Amino acid sequence: MALNELSATEAARRIAQGAITSEALVQACLDRIEAREPTVQAWSAIDPKAALRQAKERDRGPSLGPLHGVPIAVKDVLDTYDLRTEMGSPIYRGHRASADAACVALARAAGAVILGKTVTAEFAGSAPGPTTNPHDSGHTPGGSSSGSAAAVADRMVPVAFGTQTAGSVLRPASFCGIVGYKPTFGTINRAGLKFAAESLDTIGLLARSLDDIALMRSVLIGVASELSEAPPLVAVPRIGLCRTYLWNEAAAETRNAVEVAGERLAAGGALIEDFVLPDDFAGLSETSEIISNVERSRAMAHEWHHHRKRLSPQLVARISAGLDTPNSRYVEALRFAEHCRIQLDMMLAGFDALLAPAASGEAPRGLDSTGDSAFQALWTLLHGPTVSLPAATGPNGLPVGIQLIAPRYRDEALLRTAWWAWDVLSRREPAQALVA
Amino acid sequence: MALNELSATEAARRIAQGAITSEALVQACLDRIEAREPTVQAWSAIDPKAALRQAKERDRGPSLGPLHGVPIAVKDVLDTYDLRTEMGSPIYRGHRASADAACVALARAAGAVILGKTVTAEFAGSAPGPTTNPHDSGHTPGGSSSGSAAAVADRMVPVAFGTQTAGSVLRPASFCGIVGYKPTFGTINRAGLKFAAESLDTIGLLARSLDDIALMRSVLIGVASELSEAPPLVAVPRIGLCRTYLWNEAAAETRNAVEVAGERLAAGGALIEDFVLPDDFAGLSETSEIISNVERSRAMAHEWHHHRKRLSPQLVARISAGLDTPNSRYVEALRFAEHCRIQLDMMLAGFDALLAPAASGEAPRGLDSTGDSAFQALWTLLHGPTVSLPAATGPNGLPVGIQLIAPRYRDEALLRTAWWAWDVLSRREPAQALVA
Numbered sequence: 001m002a003l004n005e006l007s008a009t010e011a012a013r014r015i016a017q018g019a020i021t022s023e024a025l026v027q028a029c030l031d032r033i034e035a036r037e038p039t040v041q042a043w044s045a046i047d048p049k050a051a052l053r054q055a056k057e058r059d060r061g062p063s064l065g066p067l068h069g070v071p072i073a074v075k076d077v078l079d080t081y082d083l084r085t086e087m088g089s090p091i092y093r094g095h096r097a098s099a100d101a102a103c104v105a106l107a108r109a110a111g112a113v114i115l116g117k118t119v120t121a122e123f124a125g126s127a128p129g130p131t132t133n134p135h136d137s138g139h140t141p142g143g144s145s146s147g148s149a150a151a152v153a154d155r156m157v158p159v160a161f162g163t164q165t166a167g168s169v170l171r172p173a174s175f176c177g178i179v180g181y182k183p184t185f186g187t188i189n190r191a192g193l194k195f196a197a198e199s200l201d202t203i204g205l206l207a208r209s210l211d212d213i214a215l216m217r218s219v220l221i222g223v224a225s226e227l228s229e230a231p232p233l234v235a236v237p238r239i240g241l242c243r244t245y246l247w248n249e250a251a252a253e254t255r256n257a258v259e260v261a262g263e264r265l266a267a268g269g270a271l272i273e274d275f276v277l278p279d280d281f282a283g284l285s286e287t288s289e290i291i292s293n294v295e296r297s298r299a300m301a302h303e304w305h306h307h308r309k310r311l312s313p314q315l316v317a318r319i320s321a322g323l324d325t326p327n328s329r330y331v332e333a334l335r336f337a338e339h340c341r342i343q344l345d346m347m348l349a350g351f352d353a354l355l356a357p358a359a360s361g362e363a364p365r366g367l368d369s370t371g372d373s374a375f376q377a378l379w380t381l382l383h384g385p386t387v388s389l390p391a392a393t394g395p396n397g398l399p400v401g402i403q404l405i406a407p408r409y410r411d412e413a414l415l416r417t418a419w420w421a422w423d424v425l426s427r428r429e430p431a432q433a434l435v436a
Numbered sequence: 437m438a439l440n441e442l443s444a445t446e447a448a449r450r451i452a453q454g455a456i457t458s459e460a461l462v463q464a465c466l467d468r469i470e471a472r473e474p475t476v477q478a479w480s481a482i483d484p485k486a487a488l489r490q491a492k493e494r495d496r497g498p499s500l501g502p503l504h505g506v507p508i509a510v511k512d513v514l515d516t517y518d519l520r521t522e523m524g525s526p527i528y529r530g531h532r533a534s535a536d537a538a539c540v541a542l543a544r545a546a547g548a549v550i551l552g553k554t555v556t557a558e559f560a561g562s563a564p565g566p567t568t569n570p571h572d573s574g575h576t577p578g579g580s581s582s583g584s585a586a587a588v589a590d591r592m593v594p595v596a597f598g599t600q601t602a603g604s605v606l607r608p609a610s611f612c613g614i615v616g617y618k619p620t621f622g623t624i625n626r627a628g629l630k631f632a633a634e635s636l637d638t639i640g641l642l643a644r645s646l647d648d649i650a651l652m653r654s655v656l657i658g659v660a661s662e663l664s665e666a667p668p669l670v671a672v673p674r675i676g677l678c679r680t681y682l683w684n685e686a687a688a689e690t691r692n693a694v695e696v697a698g699e700r701l702a703a704g705g706a707l708i709e710d711f712v713l714p715d716d717f718a719g720l721s722e723t724s725e726i727i728s729n730v731e732r733s734r735a736m737a738h739e740w741h742h743h744r745k746r747l748s749p750q751l752v753a754r755i756s757a758g759l760d761t762p763n764s765r766y767v768e769a770l771r772f773a774e775h776c777r778i779q780l781d782m783m784l785a786g787f788d789a790l791l792a793p794a795a796s797g798e799a800p801r802g803l804d805s806t807g808d809s810a811f812q813a814l815w816t817l818l819h820g821p822t823v824s825l826p827a828a829t830g831p832n833g834l835p836v837g838i839q840l841i842a843p844r845y846r847d848e849a850l851l852r853t854a855w856w857a858w859d860v861l862s863r864r865e866p867a868q869a870l871v872a
């Protein structure tokens with residue numbers, strides 16, 4: 001396996017063993033980028049010499065931590081002190097932050113090499129950057145974490161930071177055929193993140209394997225990375241198959257992927273039960289829009305008043321909608337979201353996870369839109385952890401994901417369930433029943 | 437009344453009427469600052485020429501909004517594009533942000549003149565800046581919004597932004613004898629705020645009158661400023677006298693101020709009932725510490741790894757405590773806080789407000805500490821709106837505040853109750869019963 005194809009976990013292991021150098025690994029990633037970047041356009045800022053310099057420092061010095069020598073990518077709405085932070089907007093062309101965002105600093109302190117910044121849709125919103133889907137450059141990679149998803153899927157880097165306000169981690173992960181993880185709201189510290197909508201913005205991760213998600217998570221919250229030990233589940237997973245109120249808006253490939261995954265997980269030993277959201281949860285999509293628009297309209301006040309002509313029409317429309325929303329409607333939306341969060345937590349007692357669509361379908365053709373965020377947005381609003389796994393391919397041969405969801409703060413259990421599920425779904429032979 | 441003593445509301449009215457100019461008002465504030473700043477030391481960055489230039493622009497131009505021509509002050513953990521943002525730390529000496537924080541941009545767009553940045557304790561924590569209490573320079577003004585409270589109390593500016601993570605708005609307001617307002621968590625958008633602890637950090641306001649609080653609030657959330665019309669209450673206020681589990685730690689002047697306020701509000705027509713917090717709420721103080729330390733330890737990762745020697749011993753101790761806290765303990769703390777929030781909301785149904793101590797006592801002597809945050813921290817953790825009002829004087833003749841608290845999102849009702857209460861408490865004659 002070429003070095004740029006290694007997982008972060010495997011790369012860290014080999015570096016620690018002295019089997020490979022960080023420099024060789026980073027060079028392999030840079031070579032891949034040089035070859036593919038003209039097509040994929042995943043990066044907004046990259047400094048190959050500086051990346052190699054960091055790698056050589058890691059090779060010379062003592063181990064700094066679990067990510068020692070491993071290259072990672074950073075979505076360009078997160079500050080870095082050594083690379084430009086432009087947020088997908090001409091307003092911030094050439095902008096340099098004075099410090100790393102907290103999550104970047106934590107990864108760097110654990111030994112990571114910051115390989116570069118990845119393309120974001122404008123201010124983590126919906127106006128796309130130039131990135132293409134690595135599986136077919138005529139299709140969107142999804143967004144707003146477009147560059148992070150594309151770079152990881154294209155083997156340019158093993159793992160990347162993304163952010164999700166509606167569907168900006170899981171949708172691109174699903175469209176690009178990789179693993180997306182949106183933790184419980186607040187899990188990854190947001191200092192140094194350019195806010196879109198602060199009661200929704202969640203920093204997440206994109207990787208090609210769940211153990212890389214677990215490894216990064218362990219560094220960011222200071223816990224041991226238990227998943228990389230692939231712990232067995234101690235009981236039969238109980239999974240609710242949740243079609244959501246959006247089921248009829250899902251493409252056939254998505255509905256099929258979810259149904260087939262349910263069947264295969266059942267065959268693998270899981271208890272699969274239909275799980276129906278309460279009727280009033282159908283209000284979550286509009287609620288997410290209201291909160292997002294109002295909070296954006298406030299967070300972007302400086303750009304709105306000083307640089308309005310350099311905002312995209314999409315963003316101007318969102319901010320205008322936010323400014324037109326009465327504060328009472330916003331507060332009502334916040335209260336409704338909290339009501340649903342508490343209700344879902346209670347309903348999920350006894351379930352290990354919900355199984356739901358990750359996106360409406362495979363990546364749409366064209367680069368003018370990053371796709372529909374509805375299938376991710378309701379879960380973002382509910383604040384619980386969600387993981388997307390590549391599970392099928394669509395009519396154009398592009399990846400189709402499934403989503404697993406757990407109650408708030410049950411991230412570790414969700415990752416274990418996802419680990420088990422992916423193991424079952426990857427098997428060709430009939431799955432073996434689990435022993436409790 | 438000297439121009440620098442005007443409230444923001446009155447100043448805005450006179451400017452709109454053409455009775456005074458913004459330039460004259462700003463000049464009066466600058467004169468006061470020139471006279472008193474050597475003693476009070478409230479400002480970390482001020483540019484008199486730039487402030488006067490803004491004022492003259494306001495005088496020449498059409499009205500931009502409800503704050504047209506009114507000078508305001510900004511705590512130095514909030515970004516401003518035209519003045520240094522140093523956060524009370526030598527690490528950021530001379531630092532300039534590229535954009536205004538959202539709240540600053542919103543105030544500026546409504547016509548405010550940004551008079552200057554006010555001294556903050558280091559990163560809105562507990563290592564004090566040089567500011568003194570305007571009532572007695574041998575005493576702390578409180579913190580961490582030290583400069584904002586002192587500047588407003590000293591008539592250098594009518595209103596200022598502060599931030600509260602534990603007690604950083606209401607304690608200095610109480611110590612300096614002014615009004616402090618910590619809205620419901622999330623009310624004032626935090627884009628452009630340097631985070632201390634993101635699940636607690638709340639942007640608040642310091643002023644000398646409640647109508648100025650209402651005016652600023654209206655601009656920041658886009659609602660009409662109804663309070664400045666002094667609407668009558670439509671029913672007898674029902675107020676719970678909440679001594680809290682910290683009552684025995686309150687100084688005599690504080691206990692007295694709360695008891696007397698209760699009696700006078702009852703005489704003024706309120707229903708005053710004892711309100712006892714559930715026993716387990718005594719865990720809120722430790723819970724606040726845990727959350728604050730863990731979140732700080734993550735948010736400050738860049739400074740910790742690059743500039744540790746330039747952090748105060750107080751902050752090093754907090755970050756170390758945070759790093760030593762298991763993530764499971766942190767998550768437990770988050771869950772407990774949410775449990776208490778929901779419980780308090782339910783218990784407060786039917787109450788207009790709680791009445792509680794604002795601080796442990798009058799401002800302590802000395803400038804080495806900004807005082808004890810316990811009496812504010814539990815309410816900050818509970819996320820509801822709180823207001824402090826000056827209500828008495830202590831043994832050293834320094835101000836003593838009371839605090840009024842409401843359930844989350846009931847800010848407007850709380851401000852009305854506070855308005856009524858202050859009216860009653862300011863009267864010398866026996867209060868008249870309210871007509872429902």
